[in-house]
Structure formats: structure tokens, C-alpha cells
Amino acid sequence: MTSVSGKSNVDWKAFASRLAPVEVIDEAVLIKKRSRDFFWYSPILNEQLKRCFGDLVALPKSVGEMKHCLQVAYEAEVPVVLRGGGTGNYGQAVPVDGGLIIETTAMNRILDIGEGYVRVEAGALMADINAALNDSGQEMAMFPSTQDIATVGGFVAGGSAGIGSLANGPLREPGNLIEVKGLSLESTPREQVFQGEDVLKIHHAWGLNGAITEVTLRTVPSEDWIACMATFDGYDAAYSAGYALAAAQNISPKLVSVVDARIAEYFPRLKGHIREGRDLVVSYLPAADVPEYRALIANFGGQAELTLSESERQAAKIPHAFEFCYNHTTLQVLKSDRSATYQQIGVPDPLDTTAISGLRQALGDDVWTHHEFLRLDGNLAAIDLPIIWYSGPERLAEINRIYADRGFTVYDAHTNKVEGGGLHGADYTHLAWKKRMDPKGLLNSAKSSAWETVKDLTPEEIEAKAVL
Numbered sequence: 001m002t003s004v005s006g007k008s009n010v011d012w013k014a015f016a017s018r019l020a021p022v023e024v025i026d027e028a029v030l031i032k033k034r035s036r037d038f039f040w041y042s043p044i045l046n047e048q049l050k051r052c053f054g055d056l057v058a059l060p061k062s063v064g065e066m067k068h069c070l071q072v073a074y075e076a077e078v079p080v081v082l083r084g085g086g087t088g089n090y091g092q093a094v095p096v097d098g099g100l101i102i103e104t105t106a107m108n109r110i111l112d113i114g115e116g117y118v119r120v121e122a123g124a125l126m127a128d129i130n131a132a133l134n135d136s137g138q139e140m141a142m143f144p145s146t147q148d149i150a151t152v153g154g155f156v157a158g159g160s161a162g163i164g165s166l167a168n169g170p171l172r173e174p175g176n177l178i179e180v181k182g183l184s185l186e187s188t189p190r191e192q193v194f195q196g197e198d199v200l201k202i203h204h205a206w207g208l209n210g211a212i213t214e215v216t217l218r219t220v221p222s223e224d225w226i227a228c229m230a231t232f233d234g235y236d237a238a239y240s241a242g243y244a245l246a247a248a249q250n251i252s253p254k255l256v257s258v259v260d261a262r263i264a265e266y267f268p269r270l271k272g273h274i275r276e277g278r279d280l281v282v283s284y285l286p287a288a289d290v291p292e293y294r295a296l297i298a299n300f301g302g303q304a305e306l307t308l309s310e311s312e313r314q315a316a317k318i319p320h321a322f323e324f325c326y327n328h329t330t331l332q333v334l335k336s337d338r339s340a341t342y343q344q345i346g347v348p349d350p351l352d353t354t355a356i357s358g359l360r361q362a363l364g365d366d367v368w369t370h371h372e373f374l375r376l377d378g379n380l381a382a383i384d385l386p387i388i389w390y391s392g393p394e395r396l397a398e399i400n401r402i403y404a405d406r407g408f409t410v411y412d413a414h415t416n417k418v419e420g421g422g423l424h425g426a427d428y429t430h431l432a433w434k435k436r437m438d439p440k441g442l443l444n445s446a447k448s449s450a451w452e453t454v455k456d457l458t459p460e461e462i463e464a465k466a467v468l
């Protein structure tokens, strides 16, 4: 069997038989499919990654089978990339160096549900976890808007926040991620258990420093959530109302998103349900808070268009409200027009409307803002995931500069290096654990620009850089 990646001299047929009894996929067309994620949101990443493929896919069904895959890969010294649902945005799961893709979706058992927690295998789908929690009157503290395809292992290794983060903070907030178990890539793979604040040693490391096998997440009592949509005449009014709703003392939303009217035009499934041409506020709040919500929206001159319980939403055949927030807004636009892209921006404190208004004027007509409110360390914060009509890298750099000059933080969505996006620099704690868990540097190493500079140091020497 020849190398699908074109980057390997390994005899993949022999390698596949050494993996037995683990199920494998060796058809080139299927391997290529499983070598992709949502990197194509970025025209820059699309050019860089569209021809990067793995050589074989393994589908372990248990921790024992996962150990076997890692052991065989270690002995053959082949690059390894872990893969869940493949919904990451930055080519996180793309096997840039070729090699073995280990897909976790067959390791998907819900292991234990107790008060305040759920323990699951890494390949469990986020939607299945929420469904399993339903009977206990609980839900996950947060989940990504891709819950139908994304796995919990992929969320912990590659994601950061989602629906629920306005009430409960991002994944990294203490208590949200209770325990993570990971396997090393060695001749005899070891299980490492990360608990408490140690979970940050493996969280958001893009699968560079261990194969996550099991996760324990915080759960919270579920509510009778109402999906709400309100429209406004102007972004300033919509943003002010969204900010007030997110900050309200008498309303407890778990999601508040503000969407530019021009983006909302790309939501065909909302046509006939909300007024057209108006800026949109999407939220989830407890049923008991609806009267206060209506009053708030009216105070800001808005129209409360939809306030739907889950059964009403289903009867009306309207998608989940969370399909119009986070990176789903970008997806809705891209479904119609592939020339759009996006960026990830941290909004500086204070989150006032005047700053957003001035910014929008400076940005111009090719940038359409979309804000998400969330809580960080207990404080209200906001991010902007704007739609950008891409006209080239120079204009993208200029847009980044306009944001940065006004004190906004750009978390670049157009790089496939872990240091370039959310982390904003090298995480030497992650890399020290990479050295411990992956001494040959086979796990997704191409995604770290700092790894090359530290790979010959001891874990302790790498860790020391974290405190310099």
C-alpha cells in the first residue's frame, strides 16, 4: 500500500496488520476525508492544508485498543494525530506530516453520571452526553455549537467555550473540567490522570501531549430554557441590549449573541419568523425570566420576535438557537458564499457600546461584527467573531491592526500553530508534558512552532521556561 500522504516510506499494509484487531480505514478517499477539519473557513489555511493527508485511520473501541495503536505507532516511529469529529477550525486535526490518524468516535461510552459531574469516554458526542444527562435533571456547564458532531475529547483538546459559558465560564475556568485521563506515546503507553487545576496541562494542547481517553466534566441543574430572538434597528441598540441582558441581575441567560443584520440575512431558516434587515440578539434564558426579558428588549427599542420552549421550537421546525451563534454564524454565511471568512477578537474592558460603534466605523463595510458574551473569572467579557469579506492577506492584516490599535486582542484564526491562535504564545507547561508523554515527538508536532526549540531539553528544563 503506497503512502497516501506522499510523506512516508512505511509499509502501511504491514502496519495495518500489526494494528489488528483494531479496525482500520485504508481506502485513500476515506483517509483523505478524515484528514480534514473546518480549516477551509480560512482561505490562508485552505491553501496550506488542503493537500495534507494521513496514511491510515485507526478506530479503537476501547482504551486497550487505543494503547495498542499508540504502541505500534511508537515502535514504527510514525506521526500520530488524534481525531474526534473533525470540527476544529484551524487544521488542528490535519495530519500535516502524514502518518496515523486515530479516530476516537468508537470510544463513546457514558461511564458515570452523578450529582454535578459526568464521566465519559473521549469519543462521546457532546449531544449524546447532554441527552444522557437529561434524565438526571442536569446538563453540561457548556457545550460547543457543533454538539451533534463534536466529541468531548476534541472539545477538551481543541475547544474553549460555548453555550453555557455566559453562566459558567469557559472550559478552563476552575471546576468546569474535573478530570482528564490521557495515554502517553511510548513502548508501553502509560495512563496519566490530570485533576483539578492540573487539567490545564492537557486542555487546549491540540492533542500534542497525550491521547485523551476519558473526561469528567462539571454538570449543572438543567433549566426550562427558552430560545429567544429579538431584533433591533441598528447594531448599537442590539449590542447595548445584549450587553444589558448579559449583565442583568434579574435574568440568568446562558447565552447572549449579537449578530449584525447583514449576517442575519444569511439565515434562511429564520425567514418569516423574524423581521428582516434588523440586527439580532440571540439568547437562552430560563422560562421564569421571559417577562423581565421582554421588558428589557422593549426598553432598548427592540422587538422580541421569538421566545420558544424546546417543544415549540421543534413544532415550528426552527433550528436550535445555538445554530445562529458562535462559529455557526460563519458557517451559515459560508453555506451561501465561500468568499467569506472570519476572525476571533477579544473585546477590551469596558465593553461599552461607544467603543464598538467607533470600531465598526473604522473597520468598514467588509467586516460585519458578531459578539458573544461570556463570563471570565466571574467577570463579564465579550468576544467578536466577525464575518470578513476576504480580499487578501494585506487587508486581513490591516483589519487585525485596526482591532489591535483600539485595544482589542486578535486570536488569529488563520494559523495552524497552537501558539498563534487562542494561546497567544508558547505554553511551556503543555510542551513539558509533551516531552513526558511523547518523548519521540510524534503527536501532532507540526502544530507547535515552539516544540522544535525545546524538543531536546528535559521536561523540567522546558517547564522552567514557563516561569521565566
Ligand SMILES: Cc1cc2nc3c(=O)[nH]c(=O)nc-3n(C[C@H](O)[C@H](O)[C@H](O)COP(=O)(O)OP(=O)(O)OC[C@H]3O[C@@H](n4cnc5c(N)ncnc54)[C@H](O)[C@@H]3O)c2cc1C
Residues within 6 Å of the ligand: 037, 038, 081, 082, 083, 084, 085, 086, 087, 088, 089, 092, 093, 104, 122, 123, 143, 144, 145, 146, 149, 150, 151, 152, 153, 154, 155, 156, 157, 158, 159, 160, 161, 162, 163, 205, 206, 207, 208, 210, 211, 212, 213, 326, 327, 328, 331, 444
Ligand atoms: C460551525 C462551528 C462552530 C463551532 N463552535 C464552537 C464553539 O461554540 N465552541 C468551541 O470551543 N469551539 C467551536 N468550534 C470548534 C470545534 O467544533 C470544537 O472545538 C469541537 O469541540 C471540537 O471537537 P471535535 O471532536 O470535532 O475535535 P477535532 O476537530 O476532531 O479535534 C480538535 C483537536 O483536538 C485533538 N483531539 C481530538 N480528540 C483527541 C483526543 N482524544 N486526545 C487528544 N487530542 C484529541 C485533535 O488532534 C485536534 O487537535 C466550532 C467549529 C465549527 C466548524
